[in-house]
Amino acid sequence: MSGEAHTDRARATVAELELDEKAAISAGSGFFTFTGVPRLGIPNWGTTDGPNGARGSSFLGSGDSKATCIPSGSALGATWNPALVEELGVVLGRETRTKQARVLLAPTVNLHRSPLAGRSFECFSEDPLLSGELAAAYIRGVQSQGVVTTVKHFVGNECETDRYTSNSVIGERALRELYLVPFEYAVKEGGALGIMTAYNRVNGAYCNDQAWLLTGVLRDEWGFEGFVTTDWLAGADTVLAAEAGLDIEMPAGSRAFGSKLAAAVRDGRVPEDAVDMIATRLLGVFDRIGAWHDEGGPEQSIDVPEHRAVAHRAAADAMVLLRNEPVAGRPVLPLDVDSIGSIAVIGPNAARAQVMGGGSANLRPFHRTSPIDAIRARVGGQVEVVFEPGCLIDKSAPLLTGASIVDPDGEQGFRVEIFDNPQFANEPVAVVNRDTSRLTFGLDQLPESARSAFSARATARFTTSAAGTYRFEVTQVTPTRVILDGEVVVDGVTDPPKPGTAFFGFGGLVPPATVELDADSTHELVIETLAPRVLMFAGADVGVRMPIGDDAIERAVAAAATADVAIVVVGTNDDWETEGEDRTTLALPGAQDALVAAVLAANPNTVVVVNTGSPVTMPW
Numbered sequence: 111m112s113g114e115a116h117t118d119r120a121r122a123t124v125a126e127l128e129l130d131e132k133a134a135i136s137a138g139s140g141f142f143t144f145t146g147v148p149r150l151g152i153p154n155w156g157t158t159d160g161p162n163g164a165r166g167s168s169f170l171g172s173g174d175s176k177a178t179c180i181p182s183g184s185a186l187g188a189t190w191n192p193a194l195v196e197e198l199g200v201v202l203g204r205e206t207r208t209k210q211a212r213v214l215l216a217p218t219v220n221l222h223r224s225p226l227a228g229r230s231f232e233c234f235s236e237d238p239l240l241s242g243e244l245a246a247a248y249i250r251g252v253q254s255q256g257v258v259t260t261v262k263h264f265v266g267n268e269c270e271t272d273r274y275t276s277n278s279v280i281g282e283r284a285l286r287e288l289y290l291v292p293f294e295y296a297v298k299e300g301g302a303l304g305i306m307t308a309y310n311r312v313n314g315a316y317c318n319d320q321a322w323l324l325t326g327v328l329r330d331e332w333g334f335e336g337f338v339t340t341d342w343l344a345g346a347d348t349v350l351a352a353e354a355g356l357d358i359e360m361p362a363g364s365r366a367f368g369s370k371l372a373a374a375v376r377d378g379r380v381p382e383d384a385v386d387m388i389a390t391r392l393l394g395v396f397d398r399i400g401a402w403h404d405e406g407g408p409e410q411s412i413d414v415p416e417h418r419a420v421a422h423r424a425a426a427d428a429m430v431l432l433r434n435e436p437v438a439g440r441p442v443l444p445l446d447v448d449s450i451g452s453i454a455v456i457g458p459n460a461a462r463a464q465v466m467g468g469g470s471a472n473l474r475p476f477h478r479t480s481p482i483d484a485i486r487a488r489v490g491g492q493v494e495v496v497f498e499p500g501c502l503i504d505k506s507a508p509l510l511t512g513a514s515i516v517d518p519d520g521e522q523g524f525r526v527e528i529f530d531n532p533q534f535a536n537e538p539v540a541v542v543n544r545d546t547s548r549l550t551f552g553l554d555q556l557p558e559s560a561r562s563a564f565s566a567r568a569t570a571r572f573t574t575s576a577a578g579t580y581r582f583e584v585t586q587v588t589p590t591r592v593i594l595d596g597e598v599v600v601d602g603v604t605d606p607p608k609p610g611t612a613f614f615g616f617g618g619l620v621p622p623a624t625v626e627l628d629a630d631s632t633h634e635l636v637i638e639t640l641a642p643r644v645l646m647f648a649g650a651d652v653g654v655r656m657p658i659g660d661d662a663i664e665r666a667v668a669a670a671a672t673a674d675v676a677i678v679v680v681g682t683n684d685d686w687e688t689e690g691e692d693r694t695t696l697a698l699p700g701a702q703d704a705l706v707a708a709v710l711a712a713n714p715n716t717v718v719v720v721n722t723g724s725p726v727t728m729p730w
Contacts, residue, residue: 113335113398120393123150124386130372132389137368141342141361141553141646142167144213144392146402153404155396156211157260157360161218161232162466164202165473166209166409169552169647170613172474174542176411177205179465179475180421183218184723185428187234192247194424199251201417206257208410212401213258213304215470219245219292220267220308222724228270228692231467231723238288242295249300256399260339261296263308264317264328265289271692274345277311285312294332303336303395307356309344318346318366324355337391352380357388361646413476437714445675445717452494454673455482456666456709458503458700459681459721467723469689474545481679481719496673499658500666500709503700505685507583507622507653510547515570515635517543524549524568524637530559532640534567544568549637550587550613550649565640566649572635574627578657584620585612586650588641592623595633599623602650603640613647614690663705671712678709681721696727706730 124132131147139145139154146152158164162182166175180186180198189195206214218229222236234241249259266278266289280289296302305328307317317323318340328334337357340346346356346366352374359367371388374380396402434441463478479487482497489495517525523545527538539557549568553561572594574580582592584600586607592600600623607618627633641648659665670676680702686693697703707730710716720726 113394116398117390117394119397120390123147123152123393124389126150127389129375129382129385130369132385133368133372133375135389135392136358136371136385137364138358138360138362142211143362144358146396147393152393152396152402153406155213155401155404156209157213157215158206158209158211159215159470159473161216161471163471163473163475164205164209164211164214166211166411167552167554168474169555170469170548170550171472172544172546172548172550172649173552173555174411175209175409176413176474176476177209178414178417178421179473181425181428182466182471182723183232183234184222184230186244186424187240188430189424189427190240191427192243194420194427195244196247196251197420198424199248200254201251201420203252203255203257204414205412205417206252207255208412210407210409212256212396212399212404213260214252215260215262215306216252217245217248217259218262219296220263220265221288221292223268224692225696225725226693227268227724228688228690229267229467229469231687232471234292238291241292242299245292245296246300249296249302253301253303253399256401258303258336258395258399259300260304260306261293261302262306263341264293264305264338265308265323266312266317267308267310269692270688270690273309273690275311277314279313290327293328297328297332297334302334303398305334305336305338307338307340307344309341316345316347318344318356319350319354321354329355336395348374349379352384352388357391411476418477442675442715442717447489447493450489450493450674452496452673452675453485453489454666454669454676454713455485455495455497455679456500456670456676457679457705458499458501458702459683460497460677460679461499462508462683464681464683464721466684467687467689468684471689472684481677485677496669498662498666498669500662500678500705501701502655502658503683503698503702504653504655505699506585506651507581507655509651510572510654511545514573514575515547516573517570524570526566526568528557528560529565530557530563532563532565532642534565534638534640547637547652547654549590549639549652550647552647553644556644561644563642563644564648565638568637570635571632573632574629574656576657576659577627577629578659579624580627580657581622581624581655583622583653583655584650585617585653586620586639587613587616588639588648588650590620590637590639590650590652592652593636593638594625599625600652603638611691616646617651663701663708666705667708667712670709670716673713674715676709676713676716677719678706678716679719679721680706682723682726687723693724696725698726703729
């Protein structure tokens with residue numbers, strides 16, 4: 111059936127609807143669901159983030175749902191390989207369907223216009239042609255699986271800091287030759303069925319309200335046949351947005367559309383045929399992908415070896431060898447394992463699998479292997495491998511993860527009891543495992559009875575790595591406390607802090623606490639969060655800064671000096687590269703530059719691995 115036939119069917123259905131039913135389609139039915147017409151057997155449709163994996167209900171990387179983590183956008187840009195990106199798109203489309211979703215909120219195709227932009231890791235490139243070719247390939251792969259992509263953020267998303275109010279002043283030639291090009295490729299070459307607008311203004315007006323952009327360029331010039339959605343909680347004017355060609359406001363709640371749009375029709379500010387067009391476009395897209403009669407079911411997290419293999423191949427293809435200078439007459443790489451007796455693995459990113467940035471792209475991967483673990487698995491049987499962190503780089507204390515936390519049943523992570531009241535009363539309505547100390551919950555992650563108010567208690571045995579001062583930090587959306595061996599050490603319940611910049615402006619920082627602990631000691635750790643009222647999400651991040659000593663660089667240098675080869679893994683993390691906040695410097699965070707320089711001086715047989723999603727300076 112042709113696209114026009116699907117539109118005809120949608121148009122005929124819209125003719126049967128009352129105004130309120132048509133207007134309801136223009137606003138979300140939940141935080142991550144579009145609105146159908148259940149009365150006619152047309153379901154609500156699920157959406158899922160995002161660019162580097164179909165994460166499902168694991169909001170901000172927490173929850174039960176897991177997904178294959180594909181390389182971030184800037185890594186895909188470094189592959190220069192549209193065919194491979196299309197293969198990854200197929201993987202993402204398949205996994206989107208397992209998450210009971212028909213819309214993947216991706217890809218992100220904004221250009222790298224500033225190296226400091228916090229979300230550059232999500233975007234392919236500074237080059238519009240490369241970005242467009244990869245976007246089209248990505249979309250073709252995803253949409254081949256009956257999934258709509260929403261190409262974002264249309265347009266001029268220059269920064270994350272102040273993104274809700276910023277104004278990108280861009281001349282028409284620059285728009286046409288740079289900023290709009292990836293979106294044009296997405297529509298004309300990729301056949302994109304969805305577009306997501308940007309939060310920011312362009313030349314003084316918000317993107318959602320610009321008819322020149324949403325109708326003139328997108329539909330009239332490029333022939334776009336899909337729908338246009340806002341980014342989540344983006345501002346829009348009811349009348350201007352309806353005239354401009356916006357179709358749906360996300361998430362649920364009538365801020366500009368939904369019941370507000372119906373009211374605007376009744377009082378004569380918006381013609382009813384504008385609402386008819388919105389409903390027709392949305393229903394037409396979902397008819398086109400065969401989603402009109404979807405039957406709901408539980409989310410699934412299916413770890414498919416073939417999906418892992420494609421992601422692994424893409425990660426390898428994304429790596430760039432910048433320099434390989436000879437030492438004693440031969441290049442350092444590739445390493446000859448048979449001639450190496452010892453390797454010193456050094457650096458803050460050597461002991462963590464930093465494979466994604468923060469925000470909408472963050473998910474729970476099926477597998478997370480750190481460089482040090484991978485190196486030990488590869489050569490540990492024949493080569494001595496030692497590790498030294500060298501320095502710390504975390505802006506906030508890192509989440510607890512890995513073998514340091516074990517739940518009461520002996521499983522890695524925390525045992526989390528969820529209650530359908532804010533007092534931990536009665537029996538829990540659900541018990542789940544969380545593999546980190548991120549105790550956050552989106553509405554979709556909570557049992558239905560706990561979605562208006564709830565409390566949660568996470569319990570684990572925490573084993574220390576070294577003797578010294580441990581600093582416990584809490585960033586909370588809802589009141590949270592940390593209890594160590596029966597004593598409250600951080601209390602965000604008695605005097606909750608005001609919200610700051612964390613969690614998209616909903617999170618506040620609780621005064622931290624320090625505790626002196628012995629090495630290799632085990633402690634009962636309990637995290638409790640209570641939510642008398644749940645808005646979009648609730649809970650907290652609990653981080654722990656562990657001691658590494660004042661002589662960390664000296665220990666790293668000593669390890670490097672006595673090893674045959676040193677491998678230094680430096681970079682950023684999702685504190686520094688994240689949605690909602692830009693970086694302030696190109697320098698590597700912490701003392702990493704000093705660490706690299708000192709190790710290079712101690713051992714010329716050094717491999718430096720730069721693990722970032724955006725450019726950094728490398729003065730060494």
